[in-house]
Amino acid sequence: MAPVLRFAPSPTGLIHIGNARTALLNALVARREGGIFVLRFDDTDAERSRTEYAEQTEADLAWLGIRPNLVVRQSERMELYAEASERLKAAGRLYSCYETAEELDRRRRIQLARGQPPIYDRAALSLTDEDRRALEEQGRRPHWRFRLEPRVAGWEDRVRGPSHVDCASLSDPVLVREDGTYLYTLPSVVDDIALGITDVVRGEDHVTNTGVQIQLFEALGARPPAFGHHNLLTTMSGEGLSKRSGALSLRQLAEDGYEPLAVAALAVLVGSSEAVRPVADLDELASLVDLAHISRGPAKFDESELDALNARFVHAMPYETARPRLEDLHIGGGEEFWNAVRANLSRFGDALRWWGIVEGPVSPQIEDPALIAAALRLLPPEPWDATTWKSWTDAVRAETGLKGRALFLPLRLALTGLDHGPELAALLPLIGPERAKARLAGEVA
Structure with a gap:
């Protein structure tokens, strides 16, 4: 079935x-x-x-x-x-009680002082019809408790294995309030x-x-x-999550730019025998679910783990998946841009920042004017492709004698205004000759 x-x-x-x-x-x-x-x-x-x-x-x-x-x-x-409650009343399993919250609290305190478990004493079962009428004439309305049978309820838990609860140790639970809810x-x-x-x-x-x-x-x-x-799931400090606080709500995680599959994978795999890792889709995630392999201890939610997992999802995202989302953000550059920047993204929306670096305006940082002047003079002719960066920097290295960080960092600062980012071999053709010339000349472009 x-x-x-x-x-x-x-x-x-x-x-x-x-x-x-x-x-x-x-x-x-x-x-x-x-x-x-x-x-x-x-x-x-x-x-x-x-x-x-x-x-x-x-x-x-x-x-x-x-x-x-x-x-x-x-x-x-x-x-x-309503129909179920009437059936339970007719069977004698749902019975009316008239104690106020204050009266019940006082009884519990007395029980505790006597070293007794603070469970309901079923005093209402001894009420006569006359007693009930008298209480209702005082303005009291009954709440209704389910009479538990004093036995152990056992089951084979799909996570915890053989489990049981001794119902004799529990108060008869209230199922219906005084107002009928x-x-x-x-x-x-x-x-x-x-x-x-x-x-x-x-x-x-x-x-x-x-x-x-x-x-x-x-x-x-x-x-x-x-x-x-x-x-x-708890916070890293061991506190429970609450809808009232709004912390880590799915709506907020979505607004913060996390990938839904990253959130789903972490929510399902954390606190289990399966390693938290990217999955291709929900079908793959479903194949990893084994209730018997879920840990008995609390599962701590680490937002840094979600950040890392989310980045792995974005880094592995093929262009065909990313394309409509890039178009929605009005990001151009096609597959070349995506392949150039995706390894530098923590969240998909970060692509906007790198598209801004490509299109400009960018405020160049000129740290070595002599180097940048030589680089500007040695800019290769069009067309530019993935080989342009190497041929250009080889020529600049030959003229200036600079290499490694001393060569590459000043060029990055001039071209992008940043000291980090995607490989310039991939980014330079997207920036293009006109913007590159203007930035190397110290112009905002």
Whole structure:
């Protein structure tokens, strides 16, 4: 059976590279195995969810090359959750509670002071109908907890191997708030059932949730999917990534000029047994995904590693791939220009700077007037090609006796205004005789 996987972000902020790790792992497994990838927006929190964040998430995934087979929004599926909650109430697995947050906090503090685990004591189960009526007459409205069976929930985790959660050590989770809105757990399980999700691949911060959700799947008469909990991306200092901070958001990485495949490769391969390296496309990246080879330790995101990986992508980019992007930036010079400059680019947009060096205006730096005067006099006639630089510098060397850095650096400074850059053998024909003469004469050109 073809697998069905999903990425389920809450549209409450910009997704970051850590979220991309989860999205890509799911999308690439589905891609490799001929399955279905679902984008599900967990937008039941009406106060914090924003349409613009959902739209940006879809745009960010498209930038990475991910296009879901199906997009659903939990805000449009409330009837399913209401029907499921009524089934759970009828089965005695969802029960009403009336404690306030202050009362629950006080009980937890008492439990801790007595050396007891701070889990809910199920006091609400002893309430009579008369007790409930009296509480509601006081203006209280119930929240609803899922009654866990006191047993171990086990599963074969696709990342972590044999895993289990002792549900006897957990509080019965609240599934429905006092205002009738749903917390994450119930809609997530109901949708996984309704959408036929076969595999749930998510961050390791959800491991404890899995014990609860396995019982909830079973209470609703469904077989739980396979679970896999991958390590999380952190900053180099070990801090978690957050949508609220906006740090390392995909939108910002795109605006900063990173290649989407570089971002995808780092997000997927870091913290695994596979070396972080360039890939030709998402199909190649999908072939490298092995959930069982993901490390158990945190995966640290190093922006300098992304810079280096991005540069490797650009350096290896063939002209046919670069051509339409160069045209969009109004960069000329064709394949000769691209081959001349690509090894000097960290990001594709840096090509604009080198095209500016070719076209000008450039302010030449004349450090050795005598050398530059000889070089100007010995400029070879047209046409210029890849051999022009050597024949020219050979002639200048023969006349001046200068060689190496003493010869080449003053010429570079005069021709480009910079002390570094692409090989001048490739750049000189693009600069051309007229601009070269003007710059060697000290003119801005």
